[in-house]
Amino acid sequence: MKKSYGGIVAACLFMLLVLRYGIINYPAGDSFLTNAFYTNISNPLEWLDTTPPAVQNPENTAEVISGEAIVFSLFAQRNVSNEERQNMQTWNLLKHLINQAHGLPNGVDAIKEAGVAWNSLMASVEEQRLGYTNEISPGKAKEKQCPHFLNKMNGTGFDNSVSKLRVPCGLTQGSSITVIGIPNGLLGNFRIDLTGEPLPGEPDPPIILHYNVRLNGDKVTEDPVIVQNTWTVAHDWGEEERCPSPTPEKNNKVDELDQCNKIVGKTEEQRMRSNVSRQVSTVQDGSKSRRYFPFKQGYPFVATLRVGSEGIQMTVDGKHLTSFAFRETLEPWLVNEVRISGDLKLVSVLASGLPTSEESENIINLEELKSAPLSPHKQMDLFIGVFSTANNFKRRMAVRRTWMQYAAVRSGAVSVRFFVGLHKNQIVNEELWNEAQTYGDIQLMPFVDYYGLITWKTLAICIFGTEVVSAKFVMKTDDDAFVRVDEVLASLHRIKVNRGLLYGLINSDSRPHRSPDSKWYISNEEWPEATYPPWAHGPGYVVSNDIAKAVSQRYKKGRLKMFKLEDVAMGIWIADMKKEGLNVRYEKEEKVYNEGCKDGYVVAHYQGPREMLCLWQKIQEGQVAKCCGGDR
DSSP states (O other): OHHHHHHHHHHHHHHHHHHHHHHHHSOTTOTTTTTTTOOSTTOTTHHHHHSSOOEEETTEEEEEEOHHHHHHHHTSOOOOOHHHHGGGTTTGGGTTHHHHGGGSTTHHHHHHHHHHHHHHHHHHHHHHHHTGGGGSOHHHHHHTSOOSOEEEETTSSOOSSEEEEEOTTOOOTTOEEEEEEEEOTTTOOEEEEEEEOOOTTOSSOOEEEEEEEETTOOSSOSSOEEEEEEEETTTEEOOOEEESOSOGGGOOEETTEESBOTTTTOBHHHHHHTTOOTTSOOBOOSSSSOBOOSOOTTOOEEEEEEEOSSEEEEEETTEEEEEEEOBTTBOGGGEEEEEEEESEEEEEEEEESOOOOOOGGGOTTHHHHSOOOOOTTSOEEEEEEEEEOTTOHHHHHHHHHTGGGSHHHHHTSEEEEEEEEEOSOHHHHHHHHHHHHHHSOEEEEEEEOOGGGHHHHHHHHHHIIIIISOEEEEEEEETTOEEOHHHHHHHHHHHTOOSSEEEESEEOSOOOBOOTTSTTBOOTTTOOSSSOOOEEOTTEEEEEHHHHHHHHHHHHTTOOOOOSSHHHHHHHHHHHHHHTTOOOEEEEOTTEESSSOOTTOSEEOSOOHHHHHHHHHHHHHHSOOOOSSSOO
């Protein structure tokens, strides 16, 4: 009886706190929390409960939490310090995304998933604050780190059914998984699956890549074949990609490499006619002709899955074999585990190039890497927002050590912030939280960081540059782009245009990609017109304060068209402003290089941490913009 009474009292106190928070922080007229716990036509969260299913609490599967309550918890007051709030300065300003989440794919799910991740992170932060983490054993504390390298050898954790290698902090561009094994057993068929974080209430995790080797064919073919696919509870299996392909004329490129190497499945004679080296190994499969296939029963192989910018590449014994483009909401940072099963004697599995954060206590020049304090009442020349993903620790450190060391940035005339969504993995979120407190240059986003939602980050950059600080110009770039801050400032000074400006690599005659196979596929429903208005390529573009402010204001009024290609979206928004009378100046900068680096660059894209450090060293030594390692 006492337990029951205590539960009723606790519930009443919770409801009073919720009502008090809603009244104080959201005055009458704010639709977000007017009816936070009641469903009616005026409630913008009503459809959150009816579209996706309720989410179960992973600690107690009997307790079901509504999607509305999870979203509400994202914006509820938390016991965080003023210093911690500096990394959430756009957080509550983005609460209206809930009303517009249907404008981008998986927007609703991304916000709900962020609610779950945020609650877990805050619980962990509170434990640390209260000192509970001191009771954790040294072994467990070490396990929570993000290692750069992992491996398992034969006899160390493999079993006869499924061999697993946990990847605690996901994969990032440049990460690789190498498998050494020998096909054996009755058929020699085996599978390599890259799986994601298990979702609460769902028995099986999503499969980011299902790599299935069938040495004796299947229902479609009698010849050896490799099948690649994805799987989720919501959408089941996706569309198979087969190698060799039954439709070789549709052999698309991923990171400039074929989805299926053309030599797979060709006979010896066909390959010789194609001027392919005779040294390529062949398979004697008992048929009349010998066809090339990289795997053979009883023979060892070394296979590597490597993460690129557009997809995952497979090489076998040093030869590129297949490419698999990332699919929507199934991205490499989500990978939680490598699972290998089937008729395979597994010798070893190795993961390298994994995302790992630097321990701040080991950094000599830590104070030099921290962001300069903001002056909200003083107008700065330029605010730069950088797109980054939670586990891109190394890229952010490379930016801090290089172009964020320009004098204009260190003095506060230019301010730089990384815009980062939450991760599904609590370990990554904890590392990100600690990094944010250490350097003070991260802005956390209240949604899970799916690629299709990057337009929300563009919006957040505009909000920060005009409402959190006051900047004459607002710039967007990526964490793999090297920005010559001095040259950007010089160009803006030379242009002498303070209003209606879009500066960057302008594209004035582009069309939507209508092929569903394209990474940038746009349906007629998303954009019915034959061409886009002028827009600037995403690695580096600048807008004047009035444009950034108009983007923020239109968003608040629900008048901002959400479009999944963020750089094109900015072009669409500016075109709408132009129709309403804004005098727009499109200033094309040819030295913003969208694909790599060329000497004399203003912005160089696709630069890894090593290239970034090399570029900075060249500038420091000779004050010249020279590329490293040749053009890309």
